[in-house]
Ligand SMILES: [Zn+2]
C-alpha cells in the first residue's frame with residue numbers, strides 16, 4: 001500500500017476493498033525485519049488486488065493467462081491486463097480460461113471494456129464469451145470494444161470473428177437483451193491492417209497503442225506496444241522471432257514474448273509426435289534459446305517469457321535454454337504474476353486473490369430493461385409453467401422484496417402473455 005489516503009479511498013470504494021484492506025493490515029507477507037511482537041513485515045512479494053492506487057506515471061501489468069491451448073486448472077491461456085496511471089485498463093488477449101483470473105481482480109466490469117487481440121487462435125480469444133456475457137449479467141453498462149488485426153481475407157479477420165461470435169451467441173444475446181438491457185451485449189470491433197508496421201491503432205488519454213506484424217501460423221497475427229508516460233510495454237502475442245519485434249520492441253520497459261518448451265518436453269509431456277513437436281516449438285513459435293537471442297537484441301529493462309506450462313518439470317529446462325543466450329532481467333511468467341513499472345524500477349510480484357470473486361459495482365449503473373423488447377417465449381412453453389404451485393410458495397418473499405424496492409409489474413407471465 002502506498003499511503004493512508006490510498007487505503008481510505010479503497011475502503012470507500014467497496015466492502016470487498018474494506019475486507020481486503022483489513023486482511024492486508026494484519027497479514028503481510030514475509031519480508032524485511034519485524035522488530036517488535038506487534039509489528040508487521042513490509043510486503044515484498046505479494047500484490048493484493050484492489051488495495052493499491054497506481055501513481056500517475058506508473059504502469060501495472062497482470063498476467064491473467066500464460067499457458068497453452070490444452071486446458072489446465074492451474075494456468076489459463078494468454079491474457080494480460082495493463083493498467084495505466086491515468087485510470088485506463090486494457091486487456092491484451094483473453095484466452096481460454098483467463099476470465100476467472102481477470103474476474104478474481106474484482107475490477108468493475110465497466111472498466112474491462114477494451115480488448116486488444118494479437119490473433120484469433122482461441123487460446124488468445126476464447127474467453128471473450130465470459131467477459132461479454134458475465135460482465136453483462138454483472139452490471140456492465142457499456143458495450144465491449146475489441147481491436148484486432150485483419151487477415152488475408154475478410155473471413156480471417158477480427159471483424160468476421162466478432163460478428164460471427166455474436167451470431168454463435170445469438171440465443172444468449174436475444175434472451176439477455178430481453179431480460180437485462182441490450183447495450184452491453186454489443187461488441188464494437190475496430191479491425192486494422194495486420195501488415196501495418198508500428199502504426200497507431202489506439203490513442204486516447206495519453207495512451208498510445210501500436211501494432212506490427214508477427215510471424216506465426218499464418219498471416220494475421222500481430223504484436224502490440226503500449227506507450228504511457230514515457231514508458232513502453234510490449235506484448236508479442238504468438239510469433240517466431242521476427243525483424244519487426246527486434247526493431248520496435250527495442251528498449252521496452254517490459255517486453256512480453258512467448259518462449260516455448262523445447263521439443264523434447266512436448267514429446268514427453270504433451271504427447272506430441274516428434275515432427276509436430278519440432279514445428280510447434282521452433283517453427284511457428286519461439287524456443288527458449290531464440291527468445292533469449294531476441295531479448296539480447298531488444299535489451300528491455302525487463303523480459304517476460306510466457307506460453308509454457310510452468311511447473312517443476314518444465315521451468316528449469318526452459319530457463320536454462322533462455323540463459324544460453326540471454327542474461328538480463330527475466331520473469332518466467334505464470335498466472336497472476338504482476339509487474340509494476342515506473343521510471344525507477346520494474347518489480348515482479350504475485351497477486352493473491354480470492355477463489356470466490358464477486359462482481360464489484362462501478363459508478364455507472366446499467367440501464368433498466370427496455371420495454372417493448374419482443375419476448376422469446378411461445379404460448380406452448382409458457383403454459384408449461386407451474387404457477388399455481390410456485391407462485392404461492394414464493395409470494396411472501398417476493399411481496400416483501402417488491403415493497404422494499406418499490407417494484408411493480410412483477411408478474412412476468414402476464415406481461416409476456418399480453419403479446
Ligand atoms: Zn497462436
Ligand SMILES: [Zn+2]
Pocket residue numbers: 078121123124238307
Ligand atoms: Zn498461443
